[in-house]
Amino acid sequence: MTAQFDFSDRHIGPSADDQDRMLAAVGFADLDALTEAAVPAAIRTGRPLDLPPALSESAALARLRELASRNTVLTSLIGLGYHGTITPGVILRNVLENPGWYTAYTPYQPEISQGRLEALLNFQTVVSDLTGVSVANASMLDEGTAAAEAMALALRATRRKEPGAFVVDADALPQTVEVVRARALPLGIPVVLADLDAGLPEGEVFGVLAQYPGASGKIRDLRPAIEAAHARDAQVVVAADLLALTLLTPPGELGADIVVGSAQRFGVPFGFGGPHAGYMAVREGLERQLPGRLVGVSVDADGNQAYRLALQTREQHIRREKATSNICTAQVLLAVMASMYAVYHGPEGLTQIARRTHRMAATFAASIEAQEVEGFEVVHEHYFDTLTIRIPGHAPATVEAARRAGFNIRLVDDRTVAVAFDETTTEEHLQSLLEAIEQRGFRRAVALADPAGQAEALPEGLRRTSTFLSHPVFHAHRSETSMLRYLRRLQDKDIALDRSMIPLGSCTMKLNATTEMEPITWPEFANIHPFAPLEQAAGYVELIGELEAWLAEITGYAKVSVQPNAGSQGELAGLLAVRAYHESRGEAHRNVCLIPSSAHGTNAASAAMAGMKVVVVKCDDEGNVSLDDLHAKISKHAAALSVIMVTYPSTHGVYEETITEVCAAVHAAGGQVYVDGANLNALVGLARPGEFGADVSHLNLHKTFCIPHGGGGPGVGPVAVGAHLAPFLPNHPLRSEAGPDTGVGPISAAPWGSAGILPIPWTYIALMGPDGLLRATQVAVLAANYVARRLAPHYPILYTGRDGLIAHECIADLRKITKETGITAEDVAKRLIDYGFHAPTLSFPVAGTLMIEPTESEDLAELDRFCDAMIAIRAEIDRVGSGEWDAQDNPLRNAPHTAETLTADDWKHGYGRQEAAYPVASLRENKYWPPVRRIDQAFGDRNLVCSCPPPEAFED
Template identity: 50%
Template sequence: MTYAELKDFTFKSRHIGPSSEDEAFMLQYLGFKNSEEFISAVIPDEIFDSKHQVFSIPDGCDQNHALKEINTISKKNVEYRSLIGLGYFSTVIPPVVQRNVLENPNWYTAYTPYQAEISQGRLEALFNFQTLISELTGLQISNASLLDEATAAAEAISLSFAVRKNKNARKFLIDKETLPQTFDVLKTRCEPLEIELEIFNNNNFQIDNNVFGIFLQLPGKNGRIWDPTSIINQAHNFDALVTVAIDPLAQVLIKPMGEFGADIVVGSAQRLGVPISCGGPHAAFFATKEIYKRQIPGRIVGRSVDVEGNPALRLALQTREQHIRRDKATSNICTAQVLLAVLSSFYAVHHGPDGLTSIAKKIVKYRACFESILSNLEYPIDSYSRFDSIDIYCKEAAHIIQLASDEGYNLRVLPIGSDIINSRGFGVTFDELTCDEEIYKLYQILAEIKGKKVQDISTFFDHNVSLSQIPLRDKPWLQQSVFNTYQSETELMRYIHHLVSKDFSLVHGMIPLGSCTMKLNAAAELLPIEWNEFSSIHPFAPKNQLAGFEEIINDLESWLSSLTGFEGVSLQPNAGSQGEFAGLLVIRSWHMSRGEGHRNICLIPTSAHGTNPASAVMSGFKVVSVKCDDYGNVDLDDLRNKSKTHSTNLAALMVTYPSTHGVFEPNIREICQVIHQEGGQVYLDGANLNAQVGICRPGSYGIDVCHLNLHKTFSIPHGGGGPGVGPIAVASHLTPYLPGHSIVNCGGKNAISAVSAAPFGSAGILPISWMYIRMMGSDGLRKASSIAILSANYLAKRLDPYYPVLFKDPNGLVAHECILDLRPLKTQLGIEVEDVAKRLMDYGFHAPTISWPVAGTLMVEPTESESLSELDRFCNAMIGIREEIEQIKSGKIDPINNPLKQSPHTLKTITSDDWDRPYSRKDAAYPLPNQEKYKFWPSVSRINNAYGDRNLICSCPSVEDLEEINSL
């Protein structure tokens, strides 16, 4: 075997589905001799990079080699026990949950549960999460997670501002003990909207008619816990809404914030069984009163029924979301952390209310013990009630912090953000991992400083200790059976697999979703994220303990800059939507630095993702739509006219490339020139970057800023709708404005304030993309893009005779996705696009994207990871459905009672004693040849969406509800 042949056994041959023979067959089918000839026909000449372009990326390698490299890098992180707190805590993920959920591709390769009939397991786990949060907070409505605590707090401001009674009120009050990273993000969100933030001290609270909302942090950054009743009542007297950020384990013990009168409660579920992972990803929670159900951000899982009357779950109230309401949306579908919310829900199921209470009480016990030790050693202690943390200001602080560090402990440096040398105090936060040995070691350090002898720590324990100065929970809670049934590992393991058996994921087959790129998430890429060297690191740990993360971050920034042709990269945005927001704020800051802060017009093509106009409005811009022509391209005449009309105030154009219609627009350079001539900047939505990597570079053809979806193009799994990472790449003139952070030095010299809580966003999953790029190398990445485009064109040509491809380029080709036009079927036969989507479930497929960006169409994206046989299986399914439609047209099948209208068919339906349908059970269940050998069964029949919205139920019944139901 030659060296050249050996090189073919790199990872790219594992990642890319079609073999060389398959590739040659598809090229021949499309009429091309080789891959380069094909790609040069798809990519416009003006942006096409030759095969000999140079990237600062090492050659690809096999999995073992990459794992050895990243293992060496991981050892550069120093694994200290972090007692820093500030919203990040060590926790224990139950092994049964780690093995059966976090490490299970059934869970992490699933898509957002829009096709609810094949997502019932994930939806139930999220329903449990919502129930947990509602029970914790005492509020009726909870969403299915947000990105992090800080952005959840920012969403609370948005809701409060939107529903304010006094439309002239523009002031929002913030507790001075708010976590610094949360304050950063609130400042970022409010400044473009001209919302005035004002810090208050809860001991000297004042309010007036200009205030529309108040934010409280319990416990505060200093650990204090207190009764907010008086402030909440005063706020309500002025019609101001009150948001409370609560620690979930503190809320286990404290009376629910909803019972205090809080209107909104937010927080992070991280300490409920999710590793710190240098700041993320972690699921945030958001709960509110039922009156605000149509303003609550994020996804809501609601209960409905299917056509047979069986209970079924689905995403509720979707008309709030930005793919429908665009710039008027009250919800952003990209702001969820589904996999992490699922982990926390199973953590709660595993422990139950008694277990959660035990953990919370243990933390209070250790905090009280430590407080007694401090008092015994005569350290100054402020007199107030605390949950898990304590701050001490003393002249010995720097020495104490250093001694603790020598013993492997990170303490909080006070004031927050200062270094050890300039510290005036230290803080300690206790968590689930705290134990006697740890308390004793800290005691030794503190006693040594004071020159005192150490006693037995048992003398400092008060086993009856409780929180004071705040009412405690006094009613049974979390009594639903799901939280009280599965405490044995056997039962929990079975429950987890019972749920996962209801979910379609990449384990079962292709998920051909346009614009979402459901590609392989290789096991080797995911292995490192569970290593302690990555998962246990605190985001605010000393810099010298983060050398491994720093190398991963530096490599990714360099590689992504090289691949996109930009000068600088920020990894802080922890979702694509956050990347859009950050990119637009960078543009805004650049304009302001030039004395052109009046530029506030953002042009957006009508084909754009719904997140684009929503993000533009959040960034303080006014949206002006630009038409598209009959080929799906930006209408250049309309663009020129709009650019001229708004020349003085033009800030930016947001464009998706390749376009959302699935083609490479040939005039992208001219589009950029039109905007630049009028003083604007061009923002590229990087959702479709999987068609560009290694082939063309946005920074080279006129784009100024671009966000990248690492959870799409760079192989981080969707996890059922999150985690995601949405970094931005910018041209050189914009690098000074990349996002910064108040605690960790990052970003540009004129940085905008933070857009996410952690300085590097969801740093814990960056090793996934590092592994992907490292194993693929520049040649492998180029090959992946090429095969993705080839596969899409193969599907388009095969299916075009049956479902016309709506948009093609001048050569009759598409990019990495194509839009199939089903609108004539509705006009002629009453067949809806939803009928085809549901029937695909019977054929063993997840549906493509339906009715977006064009109503009545399917947008299909196969990705490079699917084999030719899987592509053909999908084509055969779509052709089979078209044949069924022809039988309806010819009168052979009833126009109403037919396999499409009655789909999907469950096992229960197929095996029912009653079968009154004019088609066979076999045709219903096994429409493809040999499908009997392997069949994924939808667990419910078609769901009644309207019923679920009219009768919104988004959590399990409470004890009182159950008693009422049982009495009927």
């Protein structure tokens, strides 16, 4: 009989003996003593977590199987931007289920991210080629939010004092329309719904959004609407279906300025709404205003081609409230899947899939028309995959009949249904669906008709003639063997958690356990359409309800919404709730948002998007919020004060003693308190923001609750609120159960955001239980203090709290070292690559520093290996400082070292190859070889290349 181990012992890296050694090093007898000393008494919770006892891994999976069994997977023909797709097994197993891909971090250190950066460049090329515009980004959060971001971009691009309205196609996806409206409201942008076939409405217009093909399936020639918009100096956004664009004239060739959409149907399952990779592409001239992440091509120190994030990367931390967007991540893992789907199928394969999908629609249209039943009619002459069918008097009954036959189709109104076909549709599906409809109105036996009569369903004037995906990568990997090796080759270029710890401060990279990951690919979770009848998602509803309740208990709030599909979206949802709360009390004038100077840059950007005025509060010399400046700012802005946004523990990694005073002062002035939950992993089980004075928080489930970072996404950023803010949580136009009637509208396109990955945090909490969650927090604090104590004699630790203790992360200050030796924090970050490590967070929140967060998942051996590397690097710095090594020619300045560099015949450096490659003996057994040397960032920004360049572009 197999022993049932306590999962928390698997999740928490240091053993009990290791914890004793670490505690001795920091001077405490046990974990309780450490956290009692570190955590201010004023914020500590007075009660333990009221959560179910921990489950074993087998018991948790059994419970998930039970929940999954309550979901009913029918053949979904609903459409509305979500379509059935086939994930090639080689991509499912070797990307989605592969920790080498899903545990990678955002590629801020490009030298150890070349594999995923190449995959993202492929994604950008797919989008750019198919849409026909010059520059695409590395993905957006979903189609609805991409359209909202495009609206903001169009507003910036017009640069008019009185920009006018944003016109939205009446045939746009309904969830997109509502996301755009919700984003436009706080910015004071009028949104006008219009039939574009009837022309643009009167008045000033700065932008137009058209759907291509429309939500109804109709294909229209958008050129007249685009020309009319341009004549009025308006920008045109086209929301387009990537698969349809293999057959239709690309929007860029029609004149579109911005193209948005979703790459979901390129091999990414429904997942009850996400996560999926949205996309955005822009015409030449708008690339430097493009929101989100952009992968570009640069060169390394030897002049070799190298990829890196370009332009807008982390721009929020620089421009703050002037940032063009609050999005600081992408949907990388899903973008990688979509890009590999295109690599695997190539242009011919994608076109074949599109033609077959269209043929299924044409066959069904011909079959409907062949019945010659009065009133039955395919409404639109031109379509790609979606048919709107008029069925007078029978539409609701037809939807029900289809459901009994195993199909979900869409009820448009009492007289009309819509059916969307996809890659998974078979002729057997068509026959069964036709027979189901026949029960409602046909008078004789039915049979599929020849689709030849529908030959003009793709209008001749809109058929694609231009080529796409001509780069060799989209033609080189047709066999599974070749594809498997390509994926492995890219994976081997990167450092992910399966190779070593990722000690990035601010973004916890803890264990993403296999048991937590396993359920997301089960068909009962993966294959549910977000707008399927809710009774078919009973297991999802129960899981989501339990997770929201658990998160509310952990945080001390009254209500949680999991709809926001990133931390940035959770921030915006929280601020919109605060805004709506003040309006409900007749205090709409309250629009000032106080933000400490140390805050995450997304805070200020989110406040600006919520229509608020940002006022910065200074920090004192210890990195804490300056109470003097806070009181001065409150006094100055008391009448207009809306909210303060604080990160707790602070962005500096400290439990600030004055947080309760901050909350009380803001409340006394009529404001609300927003606590950024980015660092909740230092609070779980110890303190609850909802108890110590906060009104609202967003949480990072991709951090504290173990959703993997996926190379820069997926993520979930739930918003948690007090009871008074609960009426203003997000809701959804197509799912009343997703939020309150009085809510602020949808924050994400899907009712429960990225629901497909919610089994991960559910499983983590279920496996850990209340005791395990508390111990995880305590060990995270222990690990951070242990690392700080080991490094302190070698690198000054910038900020500490009481008794020299920190919370979950520490900041190593290299500014004095740089002044004395010339060696920078960046040099240390790149040298760590030679030691086999991903660098800590570089120059945030303080320039010239490294922010280190070890997490509770790393065992003592790995913590010591990292500390030993940092100490060894300090000794190398001393050799530079003493003059033993040249200030410019040394292992730090030249790091990282590639195998090609080390094996070159002309080694002319003042240090040996052995010192460069194997600075510690253990590397001889397990060595990571970086694929490129240090990358020239400035060259990349001057010579922006955002899609796959031809090989000859890099020839001398």
